[in-house]
Amino acid sequence: MADTFRQDGKIYVVVGVILLIFGGFIVYVISIDKKVSRLEKELDIREE
């Protein structure tokens, strides 16, 4: 019953939780990035 996951002091759970939270932040940053890109397109801001 998922024995390996319960071994070694369950540090994998910690890794999983941190990755999940980190992933959430990254998804948030990516969505902001996309919104900024869309605004740039609407306003026709050219790359220098």
Next chain:
Amino acid sequence: MDKLFKRRWWKILTIVLLVYTIIAGLLAEVPRLAILNETIRVLHFHVPMWFGMIILLTFSVVYAIRYLNKPKAVYDMYTVAFAHAGVVFGMLGILSGALWANFTWGSPWSGDPKQNGAAIALLIYFAYFILRNSLEDEQQRAKISAVYNIFAFAALIPLLFILPRLTDSLHPGNGGNPGFNAYDLDSNLRMVFYPAVVGWTLLGGWLASLMIRTKIIKHKLYELEENDVRANAFSAAQPEPRPLERSADTER
């Protein structure tokens, strides 16, 4: 730089490196040292904050110099965004350092020369933002804060790299001997530490790039608004004389 901000590859690299840092940083084999124990893993999270801060603040001062060379509004936006991201990294570095020190040096703040130096350096950069906010005129603000930024950077380097080496410090690599001494030769740590530095620094760059892009958008909107107001004023001023003329005619 503007072009690079919109590229995707380095953002993917950021995510890959940081996911690797979290997994390998927590699970990889580390040297078994007294006192430090498992907290040696903090190396992959605390120290990259400082590396990242230095790199971001270097970008900031480079754009401050470029602004003074050629006063383009964009350079000022770059300077302040990189300084912002750098200071955020510095604050996280100080806080994570205090937490780490509490369990390894016995107290969150032991007045270590490097701790004090970092705190002074951060205060100098806080003053940079206060200075900016106290100036109304955009060009004046950009110019004066660019000059201040150069002085702040010039104070940062001795505070973090020179003064702590002149006295004894609890930080490894200080008090005479540069380098990482205890973990210097451990390749296991290096395999995670270097990617961690690159990953965290890129994350700071990503956040700074978003800030710069929103500032450019704001600038553009302001310009459009300005043009709108001017166009409205013009069109409002134009048809006005006709009814006056006509009324003058009918009166006669």
